[in-house]
Amino acid sequence: MEIIGLFGGTFNPIHNGHIALAQSVVDALHCSQIRFIPAAIPPHKAIPAVTAQHRANMVQLAIADHPGFILDTCELDRQGASYTIETLHLLRHRLPDLSLCLIMGQDSYQKLPSWHRWQELLDYSHLLIVHRAAAEATLQLHAPHADKLVDIAQAASQFAAQTHGLVSYLPLTPPDVSSTHIRAALGQGDTVIEAMPEKVLYYIKENHLYQS
Template identity: 40%
Template sequence: MLSKPIGLLGGTFDPIHIGHLRPAIEAQQALSLAEIRLIPNHIPPHRANPRCSSEQRLAMVRLAATENPGFVVDERELAKNSPSYTIETLMALREELPDTPLCFLMGMDSLLGLSGWHRWQELLDYAHLVVSCRPGWQPDYPAPVTELLAHHQTRDAEALHLRLAGHIWLADNLPIDLSATALRNLLAKGQDPRYLLPASVAHYIDQQGLYRTDAKIPLASPAQPGRK
């Protein structure tokens, strides 16, 4: 018998905010997930180095997790000195949790660009894909995604409990038009970020003086080419 599925949400979380958390909360409730694992990465393969250090981002993710029942932090990608590829993380989790369905949470923008991800054809061998809608992203799917949906999409939430992997579930969630870039720009101007991220995270950012125009940018290993 399979265990209850768990949700997986990866990212730089620079900083973590409601655009990350609210879709995850809705997926947790809609799919009856046992937990949501927040997986911050150290070297993102698909974008520039984060503004804050791995230690600072981990501290913010931990604070966010404590405010949300059923949320936990998985630090495995922070321990890597190489780019964090989703397929490698899913393979490691599958080995650790052989009887637990894995639900990898992503936005519609990520689904549309899935064919650019590292070993993307193998993702559904290890997890279900749970896709949240994003403002401004219409579902005009490229051919590879159209084919994936034709073979793997389900509207039945219970189906994700009955198989370890292989389904794509499109969420009907409340779209939140907020990016970490926009939030960092707001913080750099000294504006109040209230209600855009957890209060404890906002307090940590203020206490540490993060994202201010006079804040020092930490040194980090150079990002490597490639995709998630």
């Protein structure tokens, strides 16, 4: 069974760290696709000053040269807050026979009980928690779904064997880059060439985004 990775976020803006993380998930789970899903109205953050359409356009530019990376605008196409559970419900309806895997950072996972209908996430997808290696013991100790835990060494085969319901951890050393730092640097006139795809940087300059 194919595994589809679901990578949501504001992508404000998308950067090389996002691309590297998605590729690491592909390598670990042998996903046939990674769907980048920009949030229109993020429930746990302030609404970005840059429009959802601009953020989606930047995602499309960033992933254009990566086969298997796809822009999914389902959260931009509906009204209201971009609740993950509603996105999963929609995608499960569209992809009933595929294994869906929601990619989540450790910071989001630790706040999971504050999410809208978080108890239902595993009814529609697997969870892959991406984290720093040193944090794994703490994550497992506080895991809301400890009984569903699968070791990352066996995750690809077990995720492919069923459409949803499992949790695994993927330890990574993320690049030293963040959207927050990029926005600050761009606001000060820095180019941040090494932090993001060249096409995205050109788009930002062309559309005068993130300027003070």
